[in-house]
Amino acid sequence: MPRRIVRFPEVFPRRARALTLACAAAALTFQLSGCAVGPNYQRPSAAVPASFKEAPEGWKVAQPSDQTDRGAWWTIYNDAQLNALQDQLNAQNQTVAQFAAAYRQARALVGEARAAYFPVIGASASATRSRTPTRVSNTSGNFANGTISNNFNLGLDATWEPDLWGKVSRTVGAQEAGQQGAAADLANARLSAQATLAQTYFALRSLDTQQKLLDDTVAAYQRSLQLTQNQYAQGVAGRADVIQAQTQLQSAQAAAIDNGVARAQDEHAIAVLVGQPASTFSIPPSPLTATPPVVPVSMPSALLERRPDIASAERKAAAANEQIGVAMSAFFPSLTISASGGFESSVLSQLLSMPSRFWTLGPSLAGTIFDAGLRSAQTEAARAAYDQQVAAYRQSVLAAFQDVEDNLASQRILAQEVVVQQQAVESAQHALAIVTNEYKAGTISFLNVLVAQTTAFVAEQKLASIDGQRMVSSVGLVKALGGGWDVTQMGRETGDMAAPAPLQRPGTQTGQSGAGATGKVSTFTSDAAATSSARAQSAVPE
Structure with a gap:
């Protein structure tokens, strides 16, 4: 009896070959995944001076312990009203709210980009019932007939x-x-709004001083007019x-009324900054x-980090560099x-049975052969965009140093000016007292009194203006130095309008700047003794 050989279907060898092919493709993928084309990013260099030109001799230099983030920098002015306004700004300023939303959008885009690391998995289920017509011939004629079938799919x-390149x-x-970069933009929007509020507030207080x-x-x-009227009644x-005395009085009254226009505008500007209608604020x-x-x-x-x-x-330049790759x-x-x-399966009860299974697995490779220079143009455009961001970064560095030097x-x-102006006020007041006594004695004309009064008023008005300018400039210097911010805060942003809570890091040092220099970080002292010193002492840098 001949020997009978039974051949089984080569199901398992086929599956083994498919599995081997998939494993080989996956292994090749992981080996190539580490290859990323394009230039690696390096922070652009920028011209950094060794020292600030406008800083006077003996100016207080920030110490390593000053690196600690103080958070609410405006508290150094010890003004409760300003502190309350800043709290409202941090909660309700709509410009900051826009940048906070932009940061949350940028954060979501990171998650969107990371999703490309993983496969996309989908599921499907379908059930169909169909009728296929057939033609049946018999002695009576042709009659239509059909076949009804079902199809179930899961x-x-x-x-x-894979990220090969x-x-x-x-x-x-x-x-x-x-x-x-969006986190830094949000911090910059906060700092700009806070500084604008502080500067507008001190300008308003300066106007209050001038109003007084x-x-x-x-x-x-008015007293001078009364004196002149008495002198006129006596025939002196x-x-x-x-x-002349009446004209001078009316001019002063008009100036007092006109001062209210600027104050009202500053008050309305503050209302917008703190997110309130100007009509109710x-x-x-004072x-x-x-x-x-x-x-x-x-x-x-250190300014590059602050x-x-x-x-x-700098972060925009880094993003542009990645786009080249x-x-x-x-x-x-x-x-x-x-x-x-x-x-x-065509039978629902047999859908989940082993004979109803099906599967496919395999890789596909696709590439562009001809695109008429499209990819080269896109790469060149990406390089030009990077160069643009580098130039913008260097320009921002130059503008930052200009900002600091201007405020210094x-x-x-x-x-220096406030000391001299204080002396001018004292001299003008002394001269006015002498001239007024001489006029009362009848030894000089009233014209001399008018001149002395005008000189004294102009000197006092100038002193009040200088006081306001000094406070505005002080806020400008704080803002120019970063307001206590540093680059570590970019990673701690939450997308809220309020800034993240400050971290206390005493004794640490900053990293190197773009020029490779390590510097001390600036912050601001809130020593009450510094703010309560006499005018002449506070006018001289420490």
């Missing part, structure tokens, strides 16, 4: 494009840099003296009594691994 499919990692890097001066001047001119003075008048506190100044190299606008520009990855083919499987010069010059 399946899963997965598609994955670093397109996904470059995209994720660009979005992460964009998120950090104008009111006092009006009262003094002429009618012209009375008219008011600030009670003359300016504060003097600029001592602001330690860091080394110039200003959010510089950090934002994204554009270059288009020159290489893309690999897609697809898999699908499930159950399909303003603080130094105004500190």
Whole structure:
């Protein structure tokens, strides 16, 4: 009897070969995943001076212990009204709210980009019932007949494009840099709004001081008019003296009224900053009594780590650099691994049985052969965009140093000017007292009194203006130095309008700047003794 050989279907060898092919493709994918085309990012260099030119001799330099983030920098002015307004701004300013939303959007885009690292898995289920017509012939004629069939399908499919050339990692890097840049933009919006509020507030207080001066001047001119009228009644003075005194009084009254226009505008601006309607917002008048506190100044190299606008520009350059790699990855083919499987049967009760199974698995490779220079143009555009961001970063660094130098010069010059102006006020007041006594004695004309009164008023008005300018400039210097911000806060942003809670890090040092120099970080002292010193002492840098 011949030997009978039974051959079984080669199901298992086929599955083994498919599994081996899938494993080999996966292994090759993971080996190539570490290859990311495009230039690696390096922080652009920027010109950093060794010291600030406008800082006067003996100016207080920030110490390592000053690196600690003080958070609410405006508290150094010891003004409860200003503190309350800043709290409202941090909760209700709509410009800051816009940047907070932009940060949350940038954070979501990072998650969107990271999703490309993983496969896309889908599921499907279907049930159909169909009729297929047939023709049946018999002796009576042709009659239509049909076949009714059912089809049930339940399946899963997965598609994955491995990151062979670093397109996904470059995209994720660009979005992460964009998120950090958005965090710096948010911090810069906060700082700008806070500084604008503080400067507007001190300008308003300066106007209150000038209003008090104008009111006092009006009262003094009224007394002078009364004196002239008495002199005229006694026949000592002429009618012209009375008219001149009356004219001077009316001019002072008009100036006092006009001062209210600027104050109202500042008050309305503050209302917008704190997120309130100008129609329902008011600030009670109070003359300016504060003097600029001592602001330690860091080394110039530390400024690159302390200003959010510089950090934002640097992060935009980093994002543009990653886009170069994204554009270059288009020159290489893309690999897609697809898999699908499930159950399909014409009988619902047999759908989940083993004979109803089906599956497919395999890779596909696709690449562009000809695109008429499209990819080259896209790469060149990405490089040009990076160069643009580098130039913007360097420009922001230059503008930052200009900002610091401007405010240092303003603080130094105004500190000298206020001492001289105080002396001028004292001299003018002394001269006015002498001239008034001489006029009462009838030895001089009223014209001399008018000149002395005008000189004294102008001197006092100038002194009040300088006091306001010094406070505005002080806030400008704090803002120019970063307001206590540093780059570590980019990673602690939450997307809220309020800034993240400050971290206490005493004794630590900053990292190197773009020029490779390590500097001390600036912050601001709230020593009450510094703010309560006499005018002449506070005018001189420490």
